[in-house]
Amino acid sequence: MEPTEIFDAMPFARHVGVELTAASDGEATGHIDIEAHHSSTPATVVAHGGVSYTLADTVGGAAVISLAETPTPTVDMRIDYLAPATGDRLDASARVVRFGDSVAVVDVSVTDETDDRIAEARGVYKTGGGDGDSAWDGGDLLE
Amino acid sequence: MEPTEIFDAMPFARHVGVELTAASDGEATGHIDIEAHHSSTPATVVAHGGVSYTLADTVGGAAVISLAETPTPTVDMRIDYLAPATGDRLDASARVVRFGDSVAVVDVSVTDETDDRIAEARGVYKTGGGDGDSAWDGGDLLE
Amino acid sequence: MEPTEIFDAMPFARHVGVELTAASDGEATGHIDIEAHHSSTPATVVAHGGVSYTLADTVGGAAVISLAETPTPTVDMRIDYLAPATGDRLDASARVVRFGDSVAVVDVSVTDETDDRIAEARGVYKTGGGDGDSAWDGGDLLE
Amino acid sequence: MEPTEIFDAMPFARHVGVELTAASDGEATGHIDIEAHHSSTPATVVAHGGVSYTLADTVGGAAVISLAETPTPTVDMRIDYLAPATGDRLDASARVVRFGDSVAVVDVSVTDETDDRIAEARGVYKTGGGDGDSAWDGGDLLE
Numbered sequence: 001m002e003p004t005e006i007f008d009a010m011p012f013a014r015h016v017g018v019e020l021t022a023a024s025d026g027e028a029t030g031h032i033d034i035e036a037h038h039s040s041t042p043a044t045v046v047a048h049g050g051v052s053y054t055l056a057d058t059v060g061g062a063a064v065i066s067l068a069e070t071p072t073p074t075v076d077m078r079i080d081y082l083a084p085a086t087g088d089r090l091d092a093s094a095r096v097v098r099f100g101d102s103v104a105v106v107d108v109s110v111t112d113e114t115d116d117r118i119a120e121a122r123g124v125y126k127t128g129g130g131d132g133d134s135a136w137d138g139g140d141l142l143e
Numbered sequence: 144m145e146p147t148e149i150f151d152a153m154p155f156a157r158h159v160g161v162e163l164t165a166a167s168d169g170e171a172t173g174h175i176d177i178e179a180h181h182s183s184t185p186a187t188v189v190a191h192g193g194v195s196y197t198l199a200d201t202v203g204g205a206a207v208i209s210l211a212e213t214p215t216p217t218v219d220m221r222i223d224y225l226a227p228a229t230g231d232r233l234d235a236s237a238r239v240v241r242f243g244d245s246v247a248v249v250d251v252s253v254t255d256e257t258d259d260r261i262a263e264a265r266g267v268y269k270t271g272g273g274d275g276d277s278a279w280d281g282g283d284l285l286e
Numbered sequence: 287m288e289p290t291e292i293f294d295a296m297p298f299a300r301h302v303g304v305e306l307t308a309a310s311d312g313e314a315t316g317h318i319d320i321e322a323h324h325s326s327t328p329a330t331v332v333a334h335g336g337v338s339y340t341l342a343d344t345v346g347g348a349a350v351i352s353l354a355e356t357p358t359p360t361v362d363m364r365i366d367y368l369a370p371a372t373g374d375r376l377d378a379s380a381r382v383v384r385f386g387d388s389v390a391v392v393d394v395s396v397t398d399e400t401d402d403r404i405a406e407a408r409g410v411y412k413t414g415g416g417d418g419d420s421a422w423d424g425g426d427l428l429e
Numbered sequence: 430m431e432p433t434e435i436f437d438a439m440p441f442a443r444h445v446g447v448e449l450t451a452a453s454d455g456e457a458t459g460h461i462d463i464e465a466h467h468s469s470t471p472a473t474v475v476a477h478g479g480v481s482y483t484l485a486d487t488v489g490g491a492a493v494i495s496l497a498e499t500p501t502p503t504v505d506m507r508i509d510y511l512a513p514a515t516g517d518r519l520d521a522s523a524r525v526v527r528f529g530d531s532v533a534v535v536d537v538s539v540t541d542e543t544d545d546r547i548a549e550a551r552g553v554y555k556t557g558g559g560d561g562d563s564a565w566d567g568g569d570l571l572e
Contacts, residue, residue: 015181016193037154039153048155049197053197057191057193075223075410076224078221078364098511102414107549124362218553223384225384246532267505299477302445323440328438334486335483336479360478361510363507
């Protein structure tokens with residue numbers, strides 16, 4: 001199954017409107033057409049931080065899967081917001097910067113339809129050893 | 144307007160199903176009842192990382208607003224995933240650890256209905272100077 | 287070799303003055319006595335952010351090694367500064383919150399001699415597969 | 430006083446061997462010549478994560494000061510390690526990606542003398558309202 005098919009079948013990505021457009025060789029792209037229900041305020045449409053994050057995490061994961069060819073759960077992600085998401089569309093472009101046997105590091109840039117930078121994210125994903133549900137299979141949660 | 148009312152009126156929080164239950168004195172709580180559309184896989188229900196993140200960012204913001212009494216856009220947030228979100232519900236508990244004139248630092252813990260830790264997040268929010276849409280009003284985006 | 291011996295022999299930890307006092311069962315403690323050369327300003331003694339970070343990364347690593355019993359290079363770490371480090375001493379207390387086959391997540395709290403919180407850090411460390419120099423042995427650095 | 434002079438007078442930057450070479454218009458560069466005391470192991474010279482971090486935080490701060498012309502304490506920084514620092518030198522290049530009235534976001538890349546990427550860092554710095562010792566003057570540390 002191609003990465004784009006995996007993500008087309010991902011319920012939450014569909015619920016938020018993520019369209020994955022490409023994923024190969026450690027790079028991936030995708031976008032969300034912004035609608036009123038994405039807003040953080042009822043008065044005007046400014047996409048909630050969770051919209052940019054969901055797009056970044058999803059497209060970042062697709063970039064890793066294009067190399068790992070196995071489910072690659074997110075270990076952690078940091079997102080920095082650079083401008084209010086007031087446009088009609090959010091585009092994400094992800095690139096794996098380091099791909100290892102057990103984890104990968106990915107950079108994701110989120111822009112709007114005028115190419116203004118909206119957010120930048122950096123995440124670590126599991127590349128081996130998990131079963132797709134979690135980065136932590138086989139691990140212990142300490143009290 | 145009370146913080147809980149502000150968040151009830153937040154379109155994306157409603158779209159994802161965030162229920163904010165309390166927000167005062169720098170602390171806030173909220174939850175999401177997990178349904179099939181929150182899943183990252185079609186086969187079983189495991190909440191997507193964007194669900195925990197949206198809950199954490201929203202409840203974290205409510206904790207800051209309870210002190211700031213003004214919109215407080217997110218500057219950045221890091222989330223670490225500790226276990227797969229396979230339960231029926233995600234609960235978030237947020238606490239402001241530092242509240243300054245311009246930014247605040249917040250810790251958020253996400254657990255499931257059996258109190259298993261699912262994720263931990265730490266974020267920085269703007270506490271002054273913005274207009275509610277962004278942390279960056281008055282700032283310059285450098286090329 | 288005990289974790290405390292490993293860290294006593296770590297040249298940079300000695301150069302910065304890190305004293306590791308305990309490391310077992312996923313927890314570790316250590317401190318630095320602050321001197322003029324730790325300062326970020328020549329006029330008064332306020333420890334540079336790199337001092338708190340070096341302490342946090344070192345004590346965090348010791349907490350992981352106490353469980354992994356193998357070198358555990360840092361994959362990433364985020365540090366949030368909560369107050370100026372104007373005291374005579376920095377104490378760090380680290381706790382592994384999740385220990386997996388390939389990575390672990392650690393929380394570290396840095397306080398001064400009056401128990402004021404100075405910084406909080408969260409890091410991911412490799413727990414398997416490396417040779418002690420890096421988290422990335424066997425991995426590819428993508429262009 | 431020029432940024433390079435401010436950093437020449439910074440005791441901890443001197444203790445770790447940071448040489449700041451340029452800082453203007455939101456960009457800065459600097460380096461550290463790696464010696465045995467920078468190592469994380471006694472057997473071979475592999476620079477400790479605190480060395481790359483101290484370089485990144487210092488050069489990142491210089492990039493912000495070049496625009497702010499006031500002390501700019503670090504609010505938070507995340508560093509991701511991409512390769513073991515086994516070379517003779519670490520170079521850092523920092524760029525302010527967003528400069529606001531109260532905070533700035535900075536990207537820092539750390540490479541070795543062969544241009545191999547060693548680490549990437551992203552930090553938030555205070556740009557106004559502090560007194561140089563901390564991002565938190567005027568703020569409350571909550572219990």
